[in-house]
Amino acid sequence: MYDLIGDIHGELGALEALLRKLGYRRTSEGWSHPGRMAIFLGDFIDRGADSRGVCRLVREMTQGGSAKAVMGNHEFNALAYHTPDPLRPGAFLREHSPKNRSQHEATLESFAGNDAEFEETRDWFASLPLWLDLGGLRVVHAAWHTESMEALHDHLDTDRKLQASALEQMSRKEKTASRTGKTAYESVETVLKGVEVKLPDGCRFVDKDGHQRHEARIRWWLREGSLTWRELALGPPELIAQLPDALVNEGASRGYPADAPPVFIGHYWLTGKPAPLAPNVACLDYSVAKPGGQLVAYRWEGEQILKVSSFVSVSR
Numbered sequence: 330m331y332d333l334i335g336d337i338h339g340e341l342g343a344l345e346a347l348l349r350k351l352g353y354r355r356t357s358e359g360w361s362h363p364g365r366m367a368i369f370l371g372d373f374i375d376r377g378a379d380s381r382g383v384c385r386l387v388r389e390m391t392q393g394g395s396a397k398a399v400m401g402n403h404e405f406n407a408l409a410y411h412t413p414d415p416l417r418p419g420a421f422l423r424e425h426s427p428k429n430r431s432q433h434e435a436t437l438e439s440f441a442g443n444d445a446e447f448e449e450t451r452d453w454f455a456s457l458p459l460w461l462d463l464g465g466l467r468v469v470h471a472a473w474h475t476e477s478m479e480a481l482h483d484h485l486d487t488d489r490k491l492q493a494s495a496l497e498q499m500s501r502k503e504k505t506a507s508r509t510g511k512t513a514y515e516s517v518e519t520v521l522k523g524v525e526v527k528l529p530d531g532c533r534f535v536d537k538d539g540h541q542r543h544e545a546r547i548r549w550w551l552r553e554g555s556l557t558w559r560e561l562a563l564g565p566p567e568l569i570a571q572l573p574d575a576l577v578n579e580g581a582s583r584g585y586p587a588d589a590p591p592v593f594i595g596h597y598w599l600t601g602k603p604a605p606l607a608p609n610v611a612c613l614d615y616s617v618a619k620p621g622g623q624l625v626a627y628r629w630e631g632e633q634i635l636k637v638s639s640f641v642s643v644s645r
């Protein structure tokens with residue numbers, strides 16, 4: 330059976346402590362457990378002090394067969410940040426802007442002087458599937474969103490890792506001649522960063538960077554019905570307060586079916602005591618890289634209804 334492990338963000342000490350607590354031991358071939366396998370939910374790098382150490386540990390476990398892993402938005406961004414843009418000489422698929430650079434700074438510092446290892450590590454990022462469907466269990470970094478997954482189909486290998494040309498197509502935000510290119514961008518954004526839906530006509534809010542926004546990120550696992558925008562939207566209270574206190578229009582969110590296999594996600598910077606978001610949906614990202622944050626795992630024994638008592642956590 331599987332132990333699912335949330336976003337690590339360079340916090341190697343917390344990762345080792347969590348693995349020990351789950352009964353894993355370090356051997357000459359890396360960390361392993363006599364009877365269990367780990368599944369990592371992505372976001373191994375950035376923010377914490379030892380992205381390189383975390384990547385080594387997780388990569389060793391996946392390559393040694395004691396773990397599986399999916400790609401997080403930070404691994405996707407790192408690939409694009411380091412891939413030259415064939416259409417713009419000297420530029421990269423992800424802009425080297427001050428904002429993007431500062432988001433990635435901790436990783437650049439962690440791998441400084443180890444360029445060959447960083448390159449191998451990025452090759453490993455590129456080999457990670459965007460999601461796992463293991464029959465009784467599903468794993469994705471931010472959103473299990475069927476339409477986006479279908480749209481990505483042509484850009485992924487059979488094992489759901491990116492095809493060679495996919496990164497470039499997925500990185501082009503601007504409307505291109507190629508309709509599939511745009512769909513690939515939006516779809517990968519949804520799966521790795523979450524579902525955004527259009528607010529009712531005339532409704533907008535101002536985000537933390539001062540930009541006017543007409544779309545809100547939502548709790549995609551909930552289904553609209555008797556929910557208001559303030560209940561369905563995700564974000565800090567000051568943003569939520571700007572949204573209409575009105576019922577959500579139909580079609581905004583299909584929710585996650587109650588009879589579907591349990592799905593595990595990371596990504597959402599939760600705080601407080603770990604608990605499922607729905608009977609068959611659990612987020613394991615509890616902000617380990619922030620003061621007071623925790624690294625969180627879920628010990629799964631095959632159950633359809635997830636249990637509060639199966640969460641395991643360590644403080645940073």
Ligand SMILES: [Mn+2]
Pocket residue numbers: 336372401402403470521595596597
């Ligand atoms: Mn993330």
